[in-house]
Amino acid sequence: MKFERLLKGGLALAMSVMMVACANESTGTTTNEGSATSTATGYEGSGDLTSFKLGTLGPRTGSVAVYGLAVTNAARLAVDDWNAAHGTKIEMIYEDTQANETQALNIYNKFVSDDKVAAIIGGTISSESIAIAGASSDTGIPIISPSATAAAFTNDSGNNVFRGCYTDPQQAQLVADFAIDTLGVKKAAILYNMSDDYSAGLEESFKKEFEAKGGTVVISESYPADTVDFRTQLTKISGEDIDVLFVPNYYQDDFNITQQARELGITAQILGCDGWDGVLSVAGNNASVLEGAVFINQYSPDMESVQGIMEAYRKAYNEEINSFGINAYDATMLVLNAIEKAGSLKAEDINAQIRSTEYQGILGSIKFDENGDPIKTPIYVTIKDGQYVTYGK
Amino acid sequence: MSGVVMFFMQIINGLNIGSIYALIALGYTMVYGIAKLINFAHGDIIMVGAYLSLVLLNTGMHWSLATILSILGCALLGFTMEKVAYKPLRKASRISLLITAIGMSYLLQNSFQIIFSANPKPYPAFIHLPALKIGSITISSNYYTTFIVSVFLMIVLNLYIKKTKMGKAMRSVAEDEGAARLMGINVDQTISLTFIIGTGLAAVAGILYSNCYTIISPTMGSLPGIKAFIAAVLGGIGSIPGAVLGGFILGMVETLVKAYISSQLADTIVFLILIVMLVFKPAGILGKNVKEKV
Known part of the structure; x- marks a missing residue:
């Protein structure tokens, strides 16, 4: 009897908490959306060329957390490396989408209206990436996903959307x-x-x-x-x-x-x-x-160019990096490079720079077609003596 | 390769899948026949057996000892499961018992996911007997071991139930629990023993299955569990030779449809056969048509 009452009480409490949470979420969305639509084109990240913000997002919790953690962690590592090499104070803001599209949109809105990031590295999985790519048409903020393979991500969006990985x-x-x-x-x-x-x-x-x-x-x-x-x-x-x-x-x-x-x-x-x-x-x-x-x-673990990041990632997060992380590192470096070359935090300048440059990253050269899909060195991996080895090496 | 050789190779493929289904179906049918419970957690016991033997083998234990300990471990789990989850519900409606069994299945799957993570793990296969060569057809050792083990277990189980005192007790409990109790048969003990044998069989199936397909994961038991349940129903649930026959028929139909009609249609045709079968012979191929007791 006592147990039953306890259970009922607990359920009621849980329900009310859920309702409050839902209410919060919905108000959060509307206010954010309001400010996002009021942002005119000609979007520009806040700060100057030595101290601005970038944003990255992906599922850091839940069943596909392994992908989101790799992307957001490697993107942070890339910014740290860049800061150390260039003496800059660039900040990488990272958020957890929980693999939820609504959550990803909320994060996108926070990135462009509160943090005023100069570019976004993400999303990690295809569905959330498609959601933010669609929402980005009014700001034109550079978005580069290191891992969204669905064709719709670049097909159904503006020329500010890029992907660092191959489509299927x-x-x-x-x-x-x-x-x-x-x-x-x-x-x-x-x-x-x-x-x-x-x-x-x-x-x-x-x-x-x-x-x-x-x-x-x-x-x-x-x-x-x-x-x-x-x-x-x-x-x-x-x-x-x-x-x-x-x-x-x-x-x-x-x-x-x-x-x-x-x-x-x-x-x-x-x-x-x-x-x-x-x-x-x-x-x-x-x-x-x-x-x-x-x-x-996307990479082969025996490539010399990726040894540094593999080691650094292991040291920073006590875990092995995967291909999502390696791609995210390269994509972040590509964006930082484009911003430096453009000499501006204006979205259109950065986009133009990404579009016109052939970037040399740790995974070889990469440039983008008119759709925003990558043209890059294909990497073939073979299995030799129980190890992944670059083909032909 | 000639068409005839190809046909025989496919027959052997069918027998292999069939013997795996048969082995799992044995445990299903055993528990159903005596305790009148469709133990949906049976497929997951296969998974538990596979993981237990993996953990033991990884400690460097000899495969024979690891196998015996895994069987005992699963039997203990079956015993506990019956005492904790099923016995208190023995007087409840059939539906409550069925739901509990489904719950048990999810409980096992998810707790193993927490312990071992959802990532599939490699299983160190230990059956390395020489392959059998008949003309141009090679039969790998996994094939004939599974076949021999399932037929052997069928014979032993059948003898056990027909010839021993404990087997007699099982049959009487199956027929009429109340009357059996009045005759001085320890019903609780008999049902416990049924579960111990049934889950022990599942462990054997799990170990042979993992030797054949060397990747194991917490959800590995669900699909073979369902297929074996179909095999048991097809053969006549409650009948031991029926389970084995049902398993072989299912495996053979599945393989031949895939090979000669279409891979896409295989499951459709298998389930169609099941429906037709149940419409015309609801008790299954070897099942007895028992009149409902009033």
Whole structure:
């Protein structure tokens, strides 16, 4: 009885807290939105060239926190490095979106109306990035996301929006080009997850590019989510004469597929995209089956240019950096470089600078097409002796 | 590769998936047959068994000892689960019991997610027997071990229930709990034992499963759990040979549809067969059509 009353009391309390929280949130949104719309074009960050603010955002809590933490932490590290090298007092403000679009919009509004940041590094995941890119049309503030891969992020927004990573179709195209131009092969098989947009999208783009370049996709097999046994599809594939097997999935599936393909005697070269990053974490003492597989990625851990940031990140946050973080570091440096070159904190000047410069970062050269998507050095990673190694090195 | 060889390879693939389903379905059917409870947490016991054996193997323990300890660990978990969550509800409606079982399933999944994180982990497979070669077909050791173990366990379980005193007690509890109690059978003990055997079987399934697919994660048990439940229903839930037969049929249909009709349609066709089956033979292939007692 006592327990029941306690429970009811607790529930009522929780509900009222939630209601208050909701009310706060909604008022917060309206006031912020009001001031955001009143900001005229010709937006300019506050401060001068030696002490201004930048903003970065991403999910720092919740189930996808690993991505948001990497982006925001690495962006802060980049500003620290820049300050140390240039004697400036630039500040990186970071906020937690909780992977929530409304929250991301609130943060965007805070960035442009309260903090008056000069540029935004973010968002981290596609949905929140699309939300802030859409909202940024009236300020034109430079937004560069190191990790939003959805095509809509740059397609449906103004010329102040850039991304530092490949889009999914770009990745698949580059892998198809690699197969034809570098490996010189003509016959491919594909095994993809039909219930996943990422995987199905990559399959479509790969097939299109591979066949446009004169190759043939001999067989394309699919499977539903949560599959662990691919032997039926692979047995079918093993009956065909193929040079490469394209496996555009996330690393758990990639590992199972590769292991079972090798077991069934498929010796074709295995190719993949950035979903392969992390595949060694599930390989354990079976890493030898992955030997020789090649995938496109944002970086390769054996690149000399990334050793510094890997070490610094480990020291600062006691954790290993991932490709999201490395891209965020590069994107932040790119923005700082553009601001220095532009000699102004005006949004339009910075945008023009980003658009016209080919930047040399730790991941090689990067410039942007008219859409704001990157044209950069593709990095192919292969697995050698149970390690990620740059292909051809 | 000729069409005939390909066909036999697919049959072997089907038998492999089938024996995994059969092994899991054995535990389902055992608990259902005697305690009249569909233990939805059964799939998650598989996961617990896999993680237990992973932790033990990582300490450098010999695989045989690790396997025995994992089975005992799961049996203990099954025993506790029954005493804590199911026994107090034995007089409650069937629905409450079912909901509790679903709750148990989420409890296990989420607590393992907290302990081991949601990231999948590599499992150090230890079955390294030579592969079997028949003509141009190679059968890997995982395939035949799982097959042999599931058929062997089916025979042993069937004998146990048919021939031993404890088995007799189980059958009588299954038939009429009240009458069994009046006859001096310790019902609580019998049901506990059923759970201990059922969860022990799940641990065996978990370990064989992880040897075959060497990545384990806290949610690994849910899909095989559901498929095995279907296999048990198909074969006639409550029947031990039925569970194994159902498992093999399910695995075979799934594989052949994927191989010769379409991968996209595999699940659709499997579930369609289940519906048709239940419409025309609700008790399953080997299930007895028991008249409802009034």
